[in-house]
Amino acid sequence: MDKLTNINVVEQQLMPTPAEVRARLPLTPAAERTVLEGRAAVQAILDRRDARRFVVVGPCSIHDLDAARDYARRLQALAHEVQDTLLIIMRVYFEKPRTSTGWKGLINDPRMDDSFHIEEGVLMARGLLLELAQMGLPAGTEALDPIMPQYLHDLITWTAIGARTTESQTHREMSSGLSTAVGFKNGTDGGIDVAINAMKSAASPHSFLGINLQGQSAVIRTRGNAYGHLVLRGGHDRPNYDSVAVALCEEALAKAKLPRNIVVDCSHANCSKKPELQGLVLENCVNQMLEGNRSIVGLMLESNLEAGNQPIPQDLSQLRYGVSVTDPCIDWPTTESLLRGMHNKLLPVVRAAKVA
Numbered sequence: 353m354d355k356l357t358n359i360n361v362v363e364q365q366l367m368p369t370p371a372e373v374r375a376r377l378p379l380t381p382a383a384e385r386t387v388l389e390g391r392a393a394v395q396a397i398l399d400r401r402d403a404r405r406f407v408v409v410g411p412c413s414i415h416d417l418d419a420a421r422d423y424a425r426r427l428q429a430l431a432h433e434v435q436d437t438l439l440i441i442m443r444v445y446f447e448k449p450r451t452s453t454g455w456k457g458l459i460n461d462p463r464m465d466d467s468f469h470i471e472e473g474v475l476m477a478r479g480l481l482l483e484l485a486q487m488g489l490p491a492g493t494e495a496l497d498p499i500m501p502q503y504l505h506d507l508i509t510w511t512a513i514g515a516r517t518t519e520s521q522t523h524r525e526m527s528s529g530l531s532t533a534v535g536f537k538n539g540t541d542g543g544i545d546v547a548i549n550a551m552k553s554a555a556s557p558h559s560f561l562g563i564n565l566q567g568q569s570a571v572i573r574t575r576g577n578a579y580g581h582l583v584l585r586g587g588h589d590r591p592n593y594d595s596v597a598v599a600l601c602e603e604a605l606a607k608a609k610l611p612r613n614i615v616v617d618c619s620h621a622n623c624s625k626k627p628e629l630q631g632l633v634l635e636n637c638v639n640q641m642l643e644g645n646r647s648i649v650g651l652m653l654e655s656n657l658e659a660g661n662q663p664i665p666q667d668l669s670q671l672r673y674g675v676s677v678t679d680p681c682i683d684w685p686t687t688e689s690l691l692r693g694m695h696n697k698l699l700p701v702v703r704a705a706k707v708a
């Protein structure tokens with residue numbers, strides 16, 4: 353009996369390898385096109401070759417696949433309507449970093465009953481991402497578990513590193529090898545230095561331990577990710593999306609010799625987790641754009657079919673359809689009206705940029 357290892361480990365269960373999961377739910381030509389075109393469009397926006405802005409919009413977390421499909425169908429129609437000014441990316445978050453404890457997302461606990469069927473969660477996540485990509489809707493997600501990209505990342509168009517992990521070397525190394533543009537959130541205290549350091553680190557080549565598609569432990573050597581950018585989410589209930597905060601970020605990015613690319617997260621501490629205030633943040637950012645701001649390249653909204661949020665009930669049949677089980681969201685009619693309004697206001701600006 354080994355008395356030294358696995359003292360606190362109860363069980364180890366083998367997972368199918370990333371290659372096996374990908375083989376069960378393989379990429380299709382239509383899905384591949386969505387991801388390739390979505391990634392290229394994000395890069396073009398970040399490089400200022402495309403004057404549009406991107407918006408990462410959708411639920412705080414996915415917990416009900418039917419509701420996610422319902423949301424995606426509505427979003428896709430809207431995305432088509434506003435495509436001249438906005439690249440719409442659905443927020444498809446399966447991994448939730450918790451401040452202390454709580455439901456950690458669909459991959460970790462897909463049945464929401466502490467049964468932690470992670471294998472089932474990974475298949476559900478990949479299945480949904482595949483459906484969305486086949487529909488033509490690009491997806492953005494938070495990369496939390498450093499192994500997960502091997503299972504899912506071929507279906508992802510934009511990646512976030514969250515406020516709780518932007519300072520983590522593991523996440524910076526992983527980001528240096530990701531195939532998408534990566535948005536680094538400022539820290540939960542509102543500090544942007546951690547995100548700027550993360551952008552510098554992720555832009556550099558790294559060698560680190562990970563797994564390959566066959567599930568073997570491997571030394572991963574990366575090239576560095578040229579498309580890191582800053583995501584402002586406020587901190588300690590203090591927002592950081594106003595023009596002064598944005599100008600200070602631009603200065604800090606320029607000093608660090610990093611591209612002046614900023615995404616404003618209209619939710620989290622930028623709205624004090626009061627979803628009805630997300631619209632005010634969006635309006636403020638759109639006004640900055642109309643006044644000539646070019647550093648705000650995108651926005652994020654936490655939006656669901658219905659407004660608000662709900663605790664996860666013991667009896668899951670009591671869950672209300674289309675309502676977040678994590679952070680509170682704006683509802684679909686509000687989302688539609690905010691994005692249509694943004695589109696109408698930006699239309700002359702984007703058209704003028706095209707002519708010039």
Ligand SMILES: O=C[C@H](O)[C@H](O)COP(=O)(O)O
Pocket residue numbers: 412448449450451452453454620678679
């Ligand atoms: O976006 C989601 C939450 O803000 C994040 O996961 C932290 O959640 P918690 O503070 O409720 O744990």
Ligand SMILES: C=C(OP(=O)(O)O)C(=O)O
Pocket residue numbers: 412445449494513514515516537585620
């Ligand atoms: C956890 C999230 O945000 P943050 O990292 O900014 O708290 C999120 O966007 O789901």
